Amino acid sequence: MKLTIEEHPETIKRYRHIKPAPSRKGGRCATRLLGTSRLCTLSPGHSGPHVAHGAFNKVVAVWDAGATVRKSEGDTHRAGSVVPRRPPREGGIVRAMKDFGRRVTRYTEHFMEEIFLLVFVLAMVGFVIDWALRIMGVR
Ligand SMILES: [Zn+2]
The missing domain is CATH 1.20.5 (Single alpha-helices involved in coiled-coils or other helix-helix interfaces)
Structure with missing residues (x-):
């Protein structure tokens, strides 16, 4: 799964209730969306898909581990797993x-x-x- 505000402006609205990590002290998941400069703004070790927020906490991208690493059929089945994949x-x-x-x-x-x-x-x-x-x- 890979949703961006540019490509899926309607679908991504379903995720607008997701807020970024409350405190910067706790750090960020910071997993990068493949092919972009967007980083996950949720707290480290969060569950569900990665979410990138733009200005005013607006959700600008939602993706799961399948969009973080190379795309393969095996990965899509495990999509949404709790453990976020780290890029190499x-x-x-x-x-x-x-x-x-x-x-x-x-x-x-x-x-x-x-x-x-x-x-x-x-x-x-x-x-x-x-x-x-x-x-x-x-x-
Ligand atoms: Zn994340």
Whole structure:
């Protein structure tokens, strides 16, 4: 089984209730959909098919072990087994996980910067208002 939002926009809606792994700390299954850059966003060792999520937790691809490794008749019968198959190149996965982690870190840093700026601006506004009140109080 291999469903993508581009090829099966209607069928894939059946899987839209599936949410990605709640916490990034727990890691991701990160099994790659063959021939794409999509990685499974469910928690490691999940049951059922692999699911990739895009923006706003939207399900963009659903596939099982048969679409992860080479396609053969024997594999399709065992489709949906609990144990996710790992692609043979572990190095690729490790690199993809590192890239993912780096992207998350960069996003978090950017986010913290914005929060800091917001707090700074609010403090400035408070300071100005405080002084304006003092000046008005003096007069
Ligand atoms: Zn998975």
